[in-house]
Structure formats: structure tokens, C-alpha cells
Amino acid sequence: METKISEADLIINQDGSIYHLNLFPEDLASTVITVGDPDRVSEVSKYFDSIELKKGKREFITHTGYLDKKRITVISTGIGTDNIDIVFNELDALVNIDFEKRVVKKELTSLDIIRIGTSGTIQPDIPMDTILASTFGLGLDSLMQYYIHELSGDEHGILDAFKSHFSHIKGITPYLTAASNILLNTIGSDMEHGITITAPGFYAPQGRQVRAKNAIPDFINLLNNFQHSNNRITNLEMETAGIYALAKTLGHKALSVNAILANRVNFEFSKNPGAVVDRAIKMVLEKIIKQK
Template sequence: MKLEKSELILNPDGSIYHLNLLPEDIAETIITVGDPDRVSDVSQYFDHIELKKGKREFHAHTGTLNGKRLTVISTGIGTDNIDIVLNELDALASIDFDSREVKKNRIRFEIIRIGTSGALQPEIPIDSFVLSEYGIGFDGLLYFYESKSILHPKISGDLMSHLGWEDGPIRPYVVKYDQNLADKIGKNRIRLGATATNSGFYGPQGRRLRLNPKEGRFLSKLATFNFKNLRITNLEMETAGIYGLAQLLGHRAISFNCILANRATGEFSKNAHKAVDKLIRFTLEGIASS
């Protein structure tokens, strides 16, 4: 089926609309970061950088590390941006831009998120790392796709009951990481967790400045949820969307989170840049040795 110009939107140079990238610009191993400035924090460790491109909040560097070709790309904040990034990355690998048709042989990406997050459990130390075994989405993104086959409804159903949301307007979805990719990159020295993904930074994450969140006990309820010893460890804004779209599109994805805040204790990292840099080097070492 030929895709219409309104569906597959290309720039005058033939690049994909938002990311401003051509198919040959990207590697099969992709690191995602939220902050555009963090792209260079990652690529500084590459042995060679062959390409730098940027448009809006989407900046990408492609290069090599220990002979392995890598792309690092910024997504901006939130699963609305994840929807753009994951779909357009997949289009670069899966669609022939000349014929505007889906290819028979498609590339399967390995997608590794390097992000920051706030812990919900008091025993999780500041500046430590969490690998998200599950992503729990409160944003609704996956309900716009045929996604039933990849969801874990028993976990989400129990969570809704725990929150008292059986008749509420939000139904969280639950998706799992790619265990093979996690084993390949390395998870021996890192805490596994269940990461909640929400649609905002303030009210949706239980923060109060001048507006009071409607659900005043949201964080404490998340923190006390337990499904067969699975507890929600941290809260952020991208992981569940990445896991869901990656699985639906046939790619592998994992998400590493640097814990900069602990919402239970009120602490925040004294040197966030140093902590994130340690996670970057930890991730690159795992990729380079895989």
C-alpha cells in the first residue's frame, strides 16, 4: 500500500519530517535521551562522529565506538514526543521513501534510553540506577494503537483497584522490557524496577506549586502497590511509551534511569551531571562489550 503524502511527510531533501534524518543517517543501535544537550554528553565518548543533525528538540549524532556504529538522539520530554521519534525512526528503517511502501525486509533496532527519574521507594539511593523491567503508562498513548497483544492487563487491573480508579477516567497500561537486550547490555550491577510514566511533571507526578493535584495521595498509593512482589520504583515521562511502540513496531528496547530525586525522602542529587555521566559511561561500556 502506497502511503499518502499527508501520512508519510518528508522534507524537500527527502528526510523524515520532524527528525530531519535520512535512512542512511542512523545506526541499528540507538540511544535515546530527553535533553538535546545530553546528545553531545553521550557522543563525546564515541571514537568517531560521522554525522550531526538537529531540528527542533530532535538532535542526533551518529558515530562509532569500538567499531560499533551508534546513533544517539534526543526525544524531548513526554510520550507525545516519543510517538514522533519511535514512529519516524521506524519509518527510516521500514519504509521505502521513493515508492512510499513498507519494505519486506526491515531493520530491527536496539533502543536504549538513558534518562533521569524520581524514586518512589525511600530505600532507593540518590544517583543510583534503575533498569525498567516494566513501564506503566498513565498517558494513554498505546490506546491509540492496536496494542492489546503486548499489554499486561492483570497488573494494570490490580493497580486500578489499588488506586481506587475502577470507574476513573485513566486506565494505566503495562508493558515489559526486552529481556534479551537487557541481558546483552548487562544488568548484573543495576536495580530492576517498575517505572511509572505520566503525562506531565507537576500535577501528574504529584507535585504542588500553586495548583493542588486532584489526587493528593497518588504517590503514596503508587509506592505501596505490590503485585506478586513487583513494586513501582520510580516515576518519569517516557519509558512506557518507548516500550510499547518499540514492541508494536518490532524493535527491542530497554530504559535506564538515573535517580536524581527521591520523592519519598525529598532529596535531590547534589551533582546531577556527574551522576548522569556515570550512567552514560555504564551504558556505553555495556553496548561496546556486547
């Protein structure tokens, strides 16, 4: 017997749209680009040949359209993995839940989800304005403590090594998930690769200090010195690990593409951040339309 999902667990608006995103199942393409900043949605969709849908609710702005016969949805998530929890569960519900019957569909759909975001590198040899694809997302937030999350052998090895590296720091319960190999080898080809740290904040959780004192001294050097086999940590941001972990848990493919705007070791910031983000957008769109 099919298990019916309660109205409290899956909230559907009176018009039949999903609660936060305000979308109907037919509004969503099978290729989804996520961006943090709502203003960046139009910076992506301006390259579409046509736009069939524009919707917005709170920080969640959605455009769906076509580029060279490829249907694409671009949606803003806002900042942080708490928002990723909302967006990814609702994207999944749109394609894998029968809203009328409130049951999981017998045939599941796997979305291709590509994040285009900004980030800072912690490696001195990664040039400013680099476009980097995350091989793994390593989360320092608490999101995946609330989900059953299965690890592969490679993920186990890197995560165990990271826990050992940080064993003297209390209160950190990291999780780690790999990118989709398919998207990494297509969308992420010809890009710099590395492990991306997802922090639960922008200031002290990323080693910045303004007035409040940091509880973990020399945080950037600790991350910078981590190495496991050929894997090293390359950059810091606030969504990738949650995207990778929830995508894997829900059966979707995900890749995070990072415009490197800051070098935390060399204390530099990009002179033209908008141009770097625009280059990342165009690279991703060009690779999407080349996919079979």
C-alpha cells in the same frame, strides 16, 4: 498488492529526509540511544571514537558515530510521550519504509533502542544516584489509546492489579509494556530493576504540588504501596512507557535506563546530578560494545 503510504501520512522533506528528525535512512545506526535533553546528545557522543553525522531540527538533535567499531546513533526526543510518538514512528520509518515507493519493506529491521534519562524514585530503600533499568513501563498518559497494543500474560496480570489498586480514581486509563528481555539482561544487568511510571506531566501528574491543588491526594503513597508478585513501582518519569509500547508495537527492542536524581519519599535531590547522568551514560556505552 502493496499498500502505498500517502504523503499526508508519511511526510518526507523535499531533500528526501524524514519530516521531523531531518534524517536519511543511511544516517541511522541499528543501535540507538535516546535522551530527553538536546544538550545531553553531545554528553553521550563525546565518548565516541569518531562522529560521522551531526544534525538538528527543533528539539531533535542527532549524532551518529563509532565506539570501538560499534556504530551508534544518539538522538534527543524532548520531554513527554507526545514527542516519543514522533521520534519512534520516524525511526521506524527510516529503517522499514521504502521512501521512494512509499511502501513497507518486505524484510523488516529491528532496532536496539536504549533510553538514558533522569528520574525520581518513590521507594525509600533505593539510594540517591542509583542507576535503574525499567522492567516495565506503566503509562498514565493517553498515547496508547490511539494504537492497537497487544499484552502478554505477565503484562495483563500487572496491569489488572494496578487498575484494581487505582479503581477509586476516575479518569486514569493505564497501559503497560515490558522491557526487551535481551536488553534488560545485557544492558540492564547489574542495575537496580523496577516498574517505571510514565506521567503526562511533571507537577501534579507526578504528585508535586506548588500552587495548583492536586486532584489525587497522597498520589506517591498510592504508587509506593502497589505490589504484584515480586513487582513494585520504583520510579516516575515522562517517556519510558511510550518507548516500550511503541517499540513493541513496531517490532523493536527497548530498554530505559534511569539516573535516579530525586527521592520523592525522603524529599531529597542529588547533590551532583551531572555526575550521575555521566555514570549512566558510561555504563550503557560499556555494555553496548560488549554485546555480540
